[in-house]
Amino acid sequence: MxxxxxxxxxxxxxxxxxxxxSVDLCLDGSGKVEFDTGIPFLEHMxxxxxxxxxxDIKVLAKGDLHIDAHHTVEDIGITLGQAFAQAVGDxxxxxxxxxxxxxxxxxxxxxxxxxSGRPGLIFKVPFTRAVIGTFxxxxxxxxxxGFVNHANVTLHIDNLRGHNAHHQAExxxxxxxxxxxxxxxxxPAMAGxxxxxxxxx
Numbered sequence: 753m754x755x756x757x758x759x760x761x762x763x764x765x766x767x768x769x770x771x772x773x774s775v776d777l778c779l780d781g782s783g784k785v786e787f788d789t790g791i792p793f794l795e796h797m798x799x800x801x802x803x804x805x806x807x808d809i810k811v812l813a814k815g816d817l818h819i820d821a822h823h824t825v826e827d828i829g830i831t832l833g834q835a836f837a838q839a840v841g842d843x844x845x846x847x848x849x850x851x852x853x854x855x856x857x858x859x860x861x862x863x864x865x866x867x868s869g870r871p872g873l874i875f876k877v878p879f880t881r882a883v884i885g886t887f888x889x890x891x892x893x894x895x896x897x898g899f900v901n902h903a904n905v906t907l908h909i910d911n912l913r914g915h916n917a918h919h920q921a922e923x924x925x926x927x928x929x930x931x932x933x934x935x936x937x938x939x940p941a942m943a944g945x946x947x948x949x950x951x952x953x
Contacts (some may be wrong), residue, residue: 771815779836850932
């Protein structure tokens, strides 16, 4: 059975009393990005996902940043997860699993992802400081929790070493992008086959 070569894409909007988010996603892209979120460091991290995952991502967000960035970061994670779930479709022919180790100078992170249909997050990143620029590092786990809950993936994130918090974060997001790219690769040997003994994911 021949797999479709059509680009896998999605457009998702999410509006609440706290945030208004829209995400355009193409899993079979070239790393193009467009961001307008009001949170520059998060945009820098989203850029890592796109460029190392070879996917196109557009995120437009308006949130209650006059309070703090919590709702906006979490809701971007949720909406991006919804877009992944929509773009991936029935998951037939996927490798399903992906992993990556990424270094940046003294920092090293490992990310492992499974498009399992079951949300689960293990996040072990001992940041060496609480704020990077003006970005509260506690919000990263909120981003990833929102993502896994709505993409329905199992995700393990471990920063193995590092003393520069910017490097720690960047290796996490680069590894996340690379792991996604692997997991979402179409496997010709699995064409038309769901990669699970259950027959569904």
